[in-house]
Amino acid sequence: MLLATDNPRHHLSRLLAAVLLTSAAATTTTVLHTADLHQGPIPALATAATTTTAATTAATTAAAAEPTAAEPTAAEPTAAEPTAAEPTATELTVDLTVAGDPRGRTAHARGTAPAQALLTVPAVVDRVGATATHTPVTVLVRSQDAGSWRDLVPSTRLRADVRVAPSDDPSRHPSAAALLTAHGPPHLLAPPDLPQRAAARLRSGLRAACDHLPPDTRGLLPGLVVGDTSRLPDDLADAFRATDLGHLTAVSGANLAIVLTVLLGSAARPGTTTTDADGVIGTVGRGGLAGRLGLSLRTTAALGTALTFVFVTVCRPDPSVLRAAATGLIGLLALATGRPRHGLSALAGAVLVLLLADPLLAHSYGFLLSSLATAGLLTLGPRWTATLRARRWPPHLASAVAATAAAQAFCAPVTILLAPRVSLVALPCNLLAEPAVAPATLLGFAALAVDPLSRPAARFLADLAAVPAGWLVTVARHGSALPGAVLAWPGGLPGALLLVVVTVALCWAAPHLWPHPRPAVRDSTGHTRFGRRRRRVLAVLAAVLLAAVLLRPPALTRIATGWPPPGWRLASCDIGQGDMTVLPVSADSAVVVDAGPDPKAADACLRELGITRIPLLVLTHFHADHAEGLPGVLHGRAVGAIEVTTLDAPPGERARVTHWAASAHIPVVRAHRGERRTAGPGLSWEVIWPDEDAPAADAPGPNNASVALLATVGTGPDPLRIALLGDLEPAAQAAVLERGPPPGPVDVLKVAHHGSANQDWNLMAALRPRLALISCGAGNPYGHPSAHTVTGLRALGATVLRTDRNGDIAVLGTHRELSAATHPHPPRT
Structure with a gap:
């Protein structure tokens, strides 16, 4: 497999560069479109903004790609198998700041070795000896030392004895320049700041409110709400990955969109502009609580901004959360200034700003997948929705299928770099899961907010959230249990390119296999009899073929x-x-x-x-x-x-x-x-x-x-x-x-x-x-x-x-x- 020999970070940065260039082109189109249709900036300023954006894209792409070129390609020790003595490792005493929550995981057994419980802690090294620095790292803690590291809160400053080795596993440590193996407990230099202490209190309160729930729901609900997967059972996590529902436990734009929708309302409400092919995701109007309370645009934007910062603090600034927050803040800025909100413009601006601020995000698969999924929703999603509705699909079903398929089409080639497999149940499982996501998320956030005031009330809300969360568990477990749920696929960059070719071929063939009704020989309902029969036959054949592939009966296999x-x-x-x-x-x-x-x-x-x-x-x-x-x-x-x-x-x-x-x-x-x-x-x-x-x-x-x-x-x-x-x-x-x-x-x-x-x-x-x-x-x-x-x-x-x-x-x-x-x-x- 290419994944075993090639450094996937090279592929990742190339793909991210392509996304940036595509985003820049989309920004150019939407800025000019705004100038022409919405009486916004004068054409000269629009042209200047377009030129600046393109130049910034090129500069950011180069900056993002540069660290990748320096990455080592030789195989290094991974977090799954820390060794007692490594000739290339260096022992140091470092000052560091905890950058994320410690996460427990079980190292895969090798040979006669039993499974090992390990702890990984994202951090930033502030000082090595007398030298000041700012280097993101991942600290690996063995089980015997985990007790003193497990409850650390982001922003805590520590001094620790570590052994250093380069990190060459971007799928596990995407934004880390090195992997540090801790020896012994850390020494506290400074406690966490007040916002992080408050966020930790809220997160622990949500876990406590879920303690009485069944193991699957108890582990899933905090992950669904704030990305806390510390208690998610390993087999359930595998089931979510097999069905491509893993994004539900990795807090992203969907969570923030649900929260902001409560404040601003849906962009598709009466009197506003729905998402169109050019990425217009709303006008200056707003609904939700802001509309009901009659809040001004600036007040609404200020509340949305405050809510976004609280969301990032509580859910942690993971790459996908940062992308969602930056996109949302740009949309709120447009709202405050009375301008239309354009999805592609906001996405491109968010990606550019974040990569300029932190070029190491170019190594993050989470950041890339979040950006690609959003790009798919804004570009292919509306067009595919229109296509399905033209073929007499119900509007809500057409929108759900198109959005899910568009996100999958954009993200699937990248996931091949992480794991050489394609989930054949991803689309139906995501469709079945979609109705339960918003209720579970909103009720979970309500339990999170209420817990400091009343634990019984928080437990009651957690019980309500457990109903839709249990449905998500059911979908994931039953979907992953199908014999043909996962299809093995060639790995590495060739496998990703092959999947792109297959996806494009399917997109080209689908309209020919399912054409518009012919204008001739129509029946009383306006459909051609031949067209309806053909669609029915194709639907039956497709259902039989899909059932055979997914169920894989032994006799047929x-x-x-x-x-x-x-x-x-x-x-x-x-x-x-x-x-x-x-x-x-x-x-x-x-x-x-x-x-x-x-x-x-x-x-x-x-x-x-x-x-x-x-x-x-x-x-x-x-x-x-x-x-x-x-x-x-x-x-x-x-x-x-x-x-x-x-x-x-x-x-x-x-x-x-x-x-x-x-x-x-x-x-x-x-x-x-x-x-x-x-x-x-x-x-x-x-x-x-x-x-x-x-x-x-x-x-x-x-x-x-x-x-x-x-x-x-x-x-x-x-x-x-x-x-x-x-x-x-x-x-x-x-x-x-x-x-x-x-x-x-x-x-x-x-x-x-x-x-x-x-x-x-x-x-x-x-x-x-x-x-x-x-x-x-x-x-x-x-x-x-x-x-x-x-x-x-x-x-x-x-x-x-x-x-x-x-x-x-x-x-x-x-x-x-x-x-x-x-x-x-x-x-x-």
Whole structure:
């Protein structure tokens, strides 16, 4: 993937430069349009303003692009995996000012490492030693030090001991010049200022008012209102991203627009000018509370400005919030001076001013996406609305579909740079969510404002807000649960450009597939009979095709992809750096050995195999790369029991497995050497390890406690013999052979520990496999599989297949006629 090698900031700055130039062109058009149609500035001043704007655009573009050229392109340590000692890092004592709220997150597990709780704190370094500076950074705090950092409020001044390394992960730290790893608690230099203390009090009050709500709603409502996602469940956050509803928890222009609409009213109210193709979003009139109270234009603008500053303080000055606030302030300035409010002019002016004030915003995906979404709403939105209404769509539905589609069309190519996927449910999910956003936001803001006066009243308002917020949760969870909700897409700049081409092609083709009614042969309603029949047929075909893509029934998927092949006896799933093996019992039932590191990948593989029932799930040991995908295996499937090893280590991951099993009411049993089981007429197995009688010193550690199986697959006189060795290392492998009887020879071997160099070759010689399967992730940091192991297996006469190169692997045939099929695919994670 290009994202792994290219620096996405280069792509981001290029795209932002293009947006700036487009905005400048739009500003030119609207300024001249204003001069001609609204008796505004004289043409000479309009021309001068146009020239100045274009020049400023060029200067800002250059300023925004310049820092990007200096960015390092080499891979650096990321926040997900802080290291104890890095040769390129520098230890310093710095004075810094907290610039945002500390945010907790869970680092993705790698290999045997359990998930880690981390804290990230946006800050600005004010001084390094005797040198004054003003450098935005992100401070990473490990879990053991998080207690002293978690409750910090923006504007707090601190002194901290840190280790410095360049930040090369713009998706996580878009406006940070460096990543600082904190060591120990900070020393307070100055408390936060009064506005930030008041904002923190309001935010904590909203959280307290939501404490009694269900976990999903409790986590979502503060995020929806003020962008506080500290309690948003990880799986719900994933669901919002999969359905492209993540913008709801990233406070943006929509939130501010809802608040200002209460004050100013809608631009589409009677007597005002609606948004047109040129971006006119209102006239000098106003409605809302201001209109009802008869407030003057200047008073209304002053109140709107004060409300905007309060909004930014409470919701924090994130890039998308700043863009929305700047655009709104320019509109309020136009209101105060009695001039028309032009959307494109306000957007272009806001982008230019903010980038001149802070060129590092050119590195912010949030800022770019907010600008693009607004540009889409102001340009394509009105035209697409008119097009749909001309085709007899209801006005409200046409407006909603056009606005959502326009924002998606502008933003989707940029999101490819962040994650190479396209959400196929984004449009319907956004449409379903739209009616609930405004009520939930307004009721949430009401709870926020009322809490300092009355906590019971705030709780009551939070209960009311929980109803529409619960609907948003339902839409996100059900939308993301559809098998075809997300489509893998090429990554990097080529993938973004490909999506632009596809979007333009669809926009060109849509009018031809759904034309205006022909002027000839009209019926009594004014429509042509042929046109109506054609539209109905197209609508039915589109609905059937969309249902097939989203639901992906296994029978249809098998016809389309040829996977899994008929008669498969074993499947090794490509789930990244981990293990997951599937032994079929029937068409929709299988015994699963290990769950891999990622729930989405595990669920996707089982879904493609058509597995809905699992009589037994075996977790060979409690390392994250074998057990963390358990929720994905359980998702939508009936699981009879979970069998685990005899060693409860590591305890954290073991506790997570126990919790997941208890939540799903699934019994957990222990595996013992010598245990024999069957599942259906064609699958039986024996547990050949662990041995509770083996001294711990002979084979210590979770890897050597892995459950190892010797399975027989198939009926008749010619079944397959399969050995699954978990992550056994040489000490335990040697003990398996010593305690006999010899487990080999076998037809198929799942090589231990992802093909690492730690193998007991006496056991390998005894097994003498004909086919060796290695499950490992592409580009994994451990060097798996070892070239020495691959060479040794081939020397024993084995054919070696590996998931990092071959994708999913299916074993077919019998002992006499053994074969394998592979299924390459884009990464599922």
